[in-house]
Amino acid sequence: MNDVSDISQVSNEEPLEILKHPDPRLRERAKPVRRVNRNLRRLIERMAKTMYEADGIGLAGPQVGVMERLFVVDIGEGLKEFINPEILEASEEQVELWEGCLSIPGLRGLVPRPSRVRVTALDRHGRRFWVDADGWLARVIQHEYDHLEGVLFLDRALRVVEVPPESRLRVVFFGTSPFAGTVLERMLEREVTPLLVVTQPDRPRGRGQAPAPTPVKRLALEHELDVAAPTRLRDAAFVERLKALEPDVIVTAAYGRILPEDVLAVPKRAAVNVHASLLPRWRGAAPIQRALMAGDERTGVTILHMSAELDAGDIILQKEAPIEPDDDFGSLHEKLAELGAEALLEALRLIAKGEAPRRPQDAEGVTLAPPLRPEEEWIDWTRPAVEVRNHIRALTPWPGARCLHGAELWKIARTELAAAGEVRGGEPGEIVAVRPERGFAVACGQGALWVTELQPAGRRRMRASDFLNGHRLEPGERLSSGAPGDEDA
Numbered sequence: 403m404n405d406v407s408d409i410s411q412v413s414n415e416e417p418l419e420i421l422k423h424p425d426p427r428l429r430e431r432a433k434p435v436r437r438v439n440r441n442l443r444r445l446i447e448r449m450a451k452t453m454y455e456a457d458g459i460g461l462a463g464p465q466v467g468v469m470e471r472l473f474v475v476d477i478g479e480g481l482k483e484f485i486n487p488e489i490l491e492a493s494e495e496q497v498e499l500w501e502g503c504l505s506i507p508g509l510r511g512l513v514p515r516p517s518r519v520r521v522t523a524l525d526r527h528g529r530r531f532w533v534d535a536d537g538w539l540a541r542v543i544q545h546e547y548d549h550l551e552g553v554l555f556l557d558r559a560l561r562v563v564e565v566p567p568e569s570r571l572r573v574v575f576f577g578t579s580p581f582a583g584t585v586l587e588r589m590l591e592r593e594v595t596p597l598l599v600v601t602q603p604d605r606p607r608g609r610g611q612a613p614a615p616t617p618v619k620r621l622a623l624e625h626e627l628d629v630a631a632p633t634r635l636r637d638a639a640f641v642e643r644l645k646a647l648e649p650d651v652i653v654t655a656a657y658g659r660i661l662p663e664d665v666l667a668v669p670k671r672a673a674v675n676v677h678a679s680l681l682p683r684w685r686g687a688a689p690i691q692r693a694l695m696a697g698d699e700r701t702g703v704t705i706l707h708m709s710a711e712l713d714a715g716d717i718i719l720q721k722e723a724p725i726e727p728d729d730d731f732g733s734l735h736e737k738l739a740e741l742g743a744e745a746l747l748e749a750l751r752l753i754a755k756g757e758a759p760r761r762p763q764d765a766e767g768v769t770l771a772p773p774l775r776p777e778e779e780w781i782d783w784t785r786p787a788v789e790v791r792n793h794i795r796a797l798t799p800w801p802g803a804r805c806l807h808g809a810e811l812w813k814i815a816r817t818e819l820a821a822a823g824e825v826r827g828g829e830p831g832e833i834v835a836v837r838p839e840r841g842f843a844v845a846c847g848q849g850a851l852w853v854t855e856l857q858p859a860g861r862r863r864m865r866a867s868d869f870l871n872g873h874r875l876e877p878g879e880r881l882s883s884g885a886p887g888d889e890d891a
């Protein structure tokens with residue numbers, strides 16, 4: 403924020419009302435300013451305040467009912483006023499750009515204009531100045547000058563389109579994981595640009611375990627968005643910063659922390675969460691993993707209002723998705739992130755139009771999806787093959803489903819159920835068949851699994867057939883679970 407806008411914030415001038423098309427005053431030609439005096443300086447200050455509060459980059463007298471030749475501009479380089487401006491020269495070269503106008507909310511138009519103009523005007527002290535403007539400054543000066551002539555961008559536009567209502571919402575986004583990254587990316591593609599992106603502080607990540615930004619932070623910085631990574635959400639300075647943004651909506655997606663009530667109370671319209679299950683099934687931090695582990699064949703996403711109780715708020719909308727037998731955490735996570743983004747954008751449109759429904763969750767059918775505990779990363783071969791397989795799906799590719807082959811840590815990445823009678827016998831964890839082109843079969847508490855992909859100790863993930871190419875494995879060898887406390891092996 404620049405100095406001038408700060409002055410306008412402390413000034414006690416009231417903002418003015420912005421006239422909206424088709425108000426006839428927007429079609430009149432403005433009269434020259436007669437005197438540059440204190441009254442005019444106060445008017446300039448009020449116009450600046452009006453422009454800043456409306457998030458505009460320019461404002462002309464007629465837009466606030468002042469039929470005088472005067473406008474203010476701030477394209478982020480400070481406030482500049484133009485009194486009795488004249489356009490002395492305009493370039494032959496034209497550029498087409500999308501324009502909006504505070505007097506025509508909800509529409510924008512593709513307007514060709516000279517790319518450069520030479521302008522003269524008086525400043526607030528009545529002193530004459532000249533500017534050679536290009537880029538956005540040239541654009542805005544011409545747009546404002548048009549207002550003084552009673553001309554609107556609609557008159558010059560090659561095309562006029564509606565601005566999607568959701569892109570006009572003031573949004574603060576809270577998110578951390580890749581799921582949240584996908585949601586944010588889709589929001590940005592649809593021009594729903596958060597005023598602020600809140601994420602978790604940098605943490606040791608990846609192989610090197612050096613502190614690294616979250617996927618959401620990286621994306622936000624790429625798009626030059628403001629980012630906050632507070633360690634404490636209750637921190638008064640953070641809550642004040644949020645309030646100052648006057649958001650309509652708070653969106654959370656896989657943020658990884660519960661928002662305190664005083665944060666939930668900040669947005670004017672709603673605080674909503676993108677949750678990766680069909681609530682009330684799988685409330686909690688690990689809905690995708692728990693759905694896979696349970697062998698669910700359908701799941702989906704829910705957009706809900708946040709409440710004090712975790713994932714228990716009223717539902718705005720849900721979208722279903724099948725869980726395919728070959729889905730694992732990686733594939734399902736991606737599908738649900740896309741579906742969640744789609745559902746969120748639909749919900750934001752409804753919120754923007756004031757049409758978002760609110761449906762309390764069913765009291766029946768509540769299940770909980772607590773985060774994975776480290777000991778759950780071990781494969782328990784004594785369970786039925788179907789359950790072992792689902793467990794592995796839920797842990798693949800991250801953090802990986804572990805077992806021990808002797809003292810070596812293996813991660814099992816992909817399996818197929820052995821057909822009835824295809825392999826027989828064996829204690830749970832015992833390798834009961836080896837087929838170099840397919841993989842190897844492991845006995846479970848009931849039935850057996852063909853391991854078709856794995857990540858052996860210190861190596862990358864590979865097909866079991868490739869592994870067997872260079873590694874002897876004999877029926878009778880055993881896979882086991884780690885002893886409790888071995889999680890960090």
Ligand code: GNR
Nearest residue numbers: 458459460461501502503504545
């Ligand atoms: O805020 C505004 N944005 C803008 C974007 C592209 C081209 C011109 C403008 S000016 C506009 C404010 C306004 O309506 N000024 O008259």
Ligand code: NI
Nearest residue numbers: 502503504505
């Ligand atoms: Ni305008």
